[in-house]
Amino acid sequence: MSSKDLVEIVFHGRGGQGSVTAANLFVAAALKDGNIGVQAFPFFGAERRGAPVRAFARISGEEIHLRSEIYTPDIVIVLDESIMEIVDVLKGLKKDGIILINTTKKSEDFDFSKKYNVATIDATGIALKHDILVGGIPVVNTPILGAIPKILDRVTLKSIQNVIKNKWKGEGGETNVKAAQDAYDEVEVNF
């Protein structure tokens, strides 16, 4: 993938897990890393806590003119493993596409790991370890973000940590920065 190519990502999560924030922070970091075209948007519909939600991100080395939904992502990111029982998260994923899953399982535990590039991270475990909870629910978006630079070289951990610090000032920011670091160190990649 050249540094100018368009990369399209779909985030699958549940309302309250921070999927939309993850997409927004991801593109802010990508912009810092020189991807001059970036775009992040939620699925435009009703959102409820706990219900399946989607968020979308595009990055490119050039201005992005696309305004439509993402139908054939390069990368799929699953913030909640249980979503995979009710949503076909692989729908449209490109042939050489990557799927990053928040799970305690290994990539070979997923039968599609022969067909797709699979990366796994226990983001919930990291969120619990750092006590990143909102209303008692672990918020997994910052650990998920920390894992992305290991599967996509167009964005750096440093930029991800910078945008996290910008978003949450003080101690909260530092905790989330550490969570991103842990995820970066612990993500397992089968490709």
Place this chain on the structure above:
Amino acid sequence: MTIMIDTGNYIAAKAAVMARPAVVPAYPITPQTTLVEGIANYVKSGEFKGEYICVESEHSAMCACIGASAAGVRTFTGTSSHGLLLMHEMLHWAALARLPVVMCNINRVIGPGWNIWPDENDSISQRDTGWIQFYCSSNQEIFDTVIQAFKLAENEKVLLPVMINYNAFILSHTSMPAEIPEQKEIDDYLQKYKPKWKLDVNNPITFGNIILPAAYEKIRKDMQNSSENAKKLIPEIAKEWKEKFGRYHGGLIEKYRCDGAEYILLAMGAIGAESKVAIDNLRKNGLKVGLARVRAFRPFPKEEILKLGKQADLIVIDRNISVGSEGALFSEVKAALYGKSDAKVYGFIAGLGGKDVPYTDIEIICKKSINGRVKECEWYNLEGV
């Protein structure tokens, strides 16, 4: 200059506050809500020093804009869909009173059935109110157009209110980067509004009094003349903006790869941006297709459209329908060519109710037109009818 990466609504809020309006009356409606929330945040941070009025309806919002603007100060508001429709009476009022109110309208479907997604029937149904209408296709264009709108509306040769339209969610809730000039640069560009007249307790005069037919007709003609002036000024303002800030989104229309085009696609709003991807692909396949994205729908760029019609056959996509007739842009394009061009004009209705219009569909629309396999006005990809 800083780069702000945020949603269309938050970027519009930033632009509105940087223009330093004295009064912002607003009533929230999805998907405009975050625009007025954004301005409310600037009240809290102290960045917005004007009067922020929480009104009880959109009709009242426009009334408050009219009152404030008549008192001689810069005013801004935002709305969407049913909110815009509730303003309808006062939209006419603001324009006839020649008040340079600036408003963002986030294009959203009209109910029932209840739907919060984008189409243009809300603003298209306000086209005869006398407001200047822009349709934006990126967050950067929203920022730039809000600032330019005050410059245009407050020009003595214009003095008409301006509506800046952009698609619900596709722009209002999508984060994209926008270059934001320094406040001083905006202050230098957009000087304090100096009204020709105003409501003033120390100098009491009446406005909007009874007027006889012949004089009223003159008022209407003066509006029309001023709109023609706006038609000349819009490209000049865009050019000046390019020189000062280095950014250009087109004048009345934005042309994209029209050189040597045998077919030119016309569209507005986000479809106008998405179309660039379609045009690139069609050109790669050797098809000579260009794009003219219509930025200003009022005043309507008749002369420029006629030039396009002398060069190429035209393909029009409307995200609106004038029920009983056809797409609004389609009608206007044909009227602009009438008796002066033999160009074929193909009309498509697409994306109503917020249905996605990806570039792949736009390519099909263009190819169908080029092959001549189309009805005069076609509903593209209509399901189950």
